[in-house]
Amino acid sequence: xxxxxxxxxxxxxxxxxxxxxxxxxxxxxxxxxxxxxxxxxxxxxxxxxxxxxxxxxxxxxxxxxxxxxxxxxxxxxxxxxxxxxxxxxxxxxxxxxxxxxxxxxxxxxxxxxxxxxxxxxxxxxxxxxxxxxxxxxxxxxxxxxxxxxxxxxxxxxxxxxxxxxxxxxxxxxxxxxx
Amino acid sequence: xxxxxxxxxxxxxxxxxxxxxxxxxxxxxxxxxxxxxxxxxxxxxxxxxxxxxxxxxxxxxxxxxxxxxxxxxxxxxxxxxxxxxxxxxxxxxxxxxxxxxxxxxxxxxxxxxxxxxxxxxxxxxxxxxxxxxxxxxxxxxxxxxxxxxxxxxxxxxxxxxxxxxxx
Amino acid sequence: xxxxxxxxxxxxxxxxxxxxxxxxxxxxxxxxxxxxxxxxxxxxxxxxxxxxxxxxxxxxxxxxxxxxxxxxxxxxxxxxxxxxxxxxxxxxxxxxxxxxxxxxxxxxxxxxxxxxxxxxxxxxxxxxxxxxxxxxxxxxxxxxxxxxxxxxxxxxxxxxxxxxxxxxxxxxxxxxxxxxxxxxxxxxxxxxxxxxxxxxxxxxxxxxxxxxxxxxxxxxxxxxxxxxxxxxxxxxxxxxxxxxxxxxxxxxxxxxxxxxxxxxxxxxxxxxxxxxxxxxxxxxxxxxxxxxxxxxxxxxxxxxxxxxxxxxxxxxxxxxxxxxxxxxxxxxxxxxxxxxxxxxxxxxxxxxxxxxxxxxxxxxxxxxxxxxxxxxxxxxxxxx
Numbered sequence: 001x002x003x004x005x006x007x008x009x010x011x012x013x014x015x016x017x018x019x020x021x022x023x024x025x026x027x028x029x030x031x032x033x034x035x036x037x038x039x040x041x042x043x044x045x046x047x048x049x050x051x052x053x054x055x056x057x058x059x060x061x062x063x064x065x066x067x068x069x070x071x072x073x074x075x076x077x078x079x080x081x082x083x084x085x086x087x088x089x090x091x092x093x094x095x096x097x098x099x100x101x102x103x104x105x106x107x108x109x110x111x112x113x114x115x116x117x118x119x120x121x122x123x124x125x126x127x128x129x130x131x132x133x134x135x136x137x138x139x140x141x142x143x144x145x146x147x148x149x150x151x152x153x154x155x156x157x158x159x160x161x162x163x164x165x166x167x168x169x170x171x172x173x174x175x176x177x178x
Numbered sequence: 179x180x181x182x183x184x185x186x187x188x189x190x191x192x193x194x195x196x197x198x199x200x201x202x203x204x205x206x207x208x209x210x211x212x213x214x215x216x217x218x219x220x221x222x223x224x225x226x227x228x229x230x231x232x233x234x235x236x237x238x239x240x241x242x243x244x245x246x247x248x249x250x251x252x253x254x255x256x257x258x259x260x261x262x263x264x265x266x267x268x269x270x271x272x273x274x275x276x277x278x279x280x281x282x283x284x285x286x287x288x289x290x291x292x293x294x295x296x297x298x299x300x301x302x303x304x305x306x307x308x309x310x311x312x313x314x315x316x317x318x319x320x321x322x323x324x325x326x327x328x329x330x331x332x333x334x335x336x337x338x339x340x341x342x343x344x345x
Numbered sequence: 346x347x348x349x350x351x352x353x354x355x356x357x358x359x360x361x362x363x364x365x366x367x368x369x370x371x372x373x374x375x376x377x378x379x380x381x382x383x384x385x386x387x388x389x390x391x392x393x394x395x396x397x398x399x400x401x402x403x404x405x406x407x408x409x410x411x412x413x414x415x416x417x418x419x420x421x422x423x424x425x426x427x428x429x430x431x432x433x434x435x436x437x438x439x440x441x442x443x444x445x446x447x448x449x450x451x452x453x454x455x456x457x458x459x460x461x462x463x464x465x466x467x468x469x470x471x472x473x474x475x476x477x478x479x480x481x482x483x484x485x486x487x488x489x490x491x492x493x494x495x496x497x498x499x500x501x502x503x504x505x506x507x508x509x510x511x512x513x514x515x516x517x518x519x520x521x522x523x524x525x526x527x528x529x530x531x532x533x534x535x536x537x538x539x540x541x542x543x544x545x546x547x548x549x550x551x552x553x554x555x556x557x558x559x560x561x562x563x564x565x566x567x568x569x570x571x572x573x574x575x576x577x578x579x580x581x582x583x584x585x586x587x588x589x590x591x592x593x594x595x596x597x598x599x600x601x602x603x604x605x606x607x608x609x610x611x612x613x614x615x616x617x618x619x620x621x622x623x624x625x626x627x628x629x630x631x632x633x634x635x636x637x638x639x640x641x642x643x644x645x646x647x648x649x650x651x652x653x654x655x656x657x658x659x660x661x662x663x664x665x666x667x668x669x670x671x672x673x674x675x676x677x678x679x680x681x682x683x684x685x686x687x688x689x690x691x692x693x694x695x696x697x698x699x700x701x702x703x704x705x706x707x708x709x710x711x712x713x714x715x716x717x718x719x720x721x722x723x724x725x726x727x728x729x
Binding site: 242246247253308 | 491
């Protein structure tokens with residue numbers, strides 16, 4: 001009947017109004033700073049650098065692939081060198097400017113040494129626009145345990161792969177991590 | 179008590195002066211839209227005079243009809259006027275002098291008469307009741323009342339006839 | 346009980362008594378006026394502030410959200426934060442605007458909204474002025490709002506403003522007529538314009554909504570009231586999705602807030618007048634009189650906001666058609682029904698007027714049935 005739709009619509013809104021006081025399904029807003037939606041495992045945000053046991057053992061060999069692949073060019077890598085000026089397989093400077101990073105995850109894709117991964121941390125607001133968001137090596141370093149906590153499936157796969165690799169390269173006994 | 183007796187008339191005459199100022203502004207403002215606004219204020223002021231004189235029904239009707247309805251029409255008419263805010267358009271035309279003379283003659287005839295007439299002054303203000311008005315309309319003045327309604331009905335039907343789309 | 350019922354009246358009397366000790370006698374009239382006026386001037390804006398909070402909360406809940414809940418407990422301080430924000434915002438006047446009209450409109454539009462409160466009976470003996478033309482006063486004042494909306498829209502020199510203003514004028518003039526006519530049955534039965542005597546005529550459970558003409562009159566009066574204050578679904582003058590914000594497009598800061606204030610105070614006072622005219626005003630058992638008035642008024646305000654959370658905006662032709670083709674004939678017939686009800690004996694009159702009402706509603710419904718175009722039958726040329 002023409003005109004009944006008005007009452008039907010009002011009944012729908014009234015139901016939603018009343019149920020919002022009783023049922024969580026009818027009050028979908030999450031009160032963000034107090035309660036948070038648990039992050040999904042595949043959620044990706046800004047990149048971080050991974051180390052195995054102690055912060056000096058970082059997996060990065062400063063091959064510069066990620067810096068080259070990075071579409072907005074937010075990664076700066078300077079290779080470390082020893083006293084004779086011989087280049088070492090570790091970075092002296094590893095900066096990621098989070099004000100430029102666009103969270104694409106290409107660095108993670110291209111890294112041949114499984115050294116850089118996307119983090120779940122997203123509350124990184126700062127007051128300064130330039131230096132505050134330029135993260136240095138020390139800020140970026142996170143342990144493999146942390147990585148295992150946020151992305152357990154990926155860690156299982158990557159650790160298995162790395163074990164396999166070290167087994168194959170066992171005879172020469174020179175691991176790239178030192 | 180003296181002061182209380184004074185405040186009533188004082189506020190009344192002050193009010194009247196204000197209405198006169200608004201009326202003068204209505205006719206002297208160069209911008210037509212502004213003069214319409216002043217006209218609205220003047221009409222509200224007239225309604226307030228009715229309230230002062232305890233003719234509340236008349237005051238209410240004055241606001242409802244003049245301010246609410248007729249002023250809206252006036253504003254719509256002004257909206258369709260071209261060049262309403264242009265100060266270069268003269269406000270009066272060349273027949274200024276003859277009109278002034280004719281008006282002066284009229285005033286010469288009217289003003290002495292107005293002054294001479296002994297106006298019937300009601301000492302105690304009587305509230306005009308809407309009930310009495312309605313009863314008068316339905317008994318004593320029923321013929322003019324019905325005539326007016328016929329005129330309105332004719333106007334209404336005419337409006338519908340004009341607005342109706344040809345089918 | 347009696348003291349709670351008369352709390353505000355007694356409070357005013359006590360204040361007057363206290364002041365009469367050191368003020369001369371002739372000032373007492375003015376002091377009394379000033380107390381009433383101050384009460385209204387404070388009550389109006391505070392009501393408006395909390396109506397904004399109430400509306401946001403309610404519409405939020407309807408949309409499965411919380412609504413404001415950050416400033417103070419349950420967001421109760423939100424209106425104050427909004428007020429501070431409004432006051433400190435820059436006041437922008439468009440360069441080619443008519444400065445005088447642009448300034449005048451928001452200032453003047455609040456005056457009728459506040460004046461209407463003076464005839465609203467908030468409780469037994471709680472009316473600022475018992476005007477003999479109470480309802481007419483309300484109708485007259487609410488009709489003046491149109492002009493100031495139009496002045497605002499014209500003064501802004503903005504095409505969206507002007508469109509909104511013209512829509513507003515067309516809408517308010519159209520809805521004025523059924524609005525005035527829908528109160529006539531009440532005046533017919535009560536025999537007075539005064540809001541106080543209208544409420545007194547509904548003592549006991551004789552609220553006018555329980556009569557056949559009362560139901561129709563209440564619905565029409567309330568719907569036209571919603572249309573008069575430009576609220577959804579009749580909010581064409583400020584249709585955000587079409588004409589930015591309608592007549593207040595070019596207003597910012599406190600001037601905008603004044604328009605908002607006028608709108609919300611009108612919404613409240615119209616609810617109050619509808620409650621007075623048809624829902625028995627402050628009449629009711631057990632609770633004090635003013636509590637009943639506020640319960641009824643806020644129930645109507647709730648319905649207004651419920652409308653806002655439910656209905657989409659009407660089209661212009663639907664809006665005009667609703668006023669002229671549905672509401673106007675219904676109100677005209679309703680006057681006749683009320684006259685029937687008044688002139689027949691008591692048990693018979695309800696039945697007969699209800700029957701007439703049902704018949705008339707059926708006729709109006711039938712006359713307004715949606716026109717369904719005939720189904721077209723397509724035929725190919727070779728079928729002949």
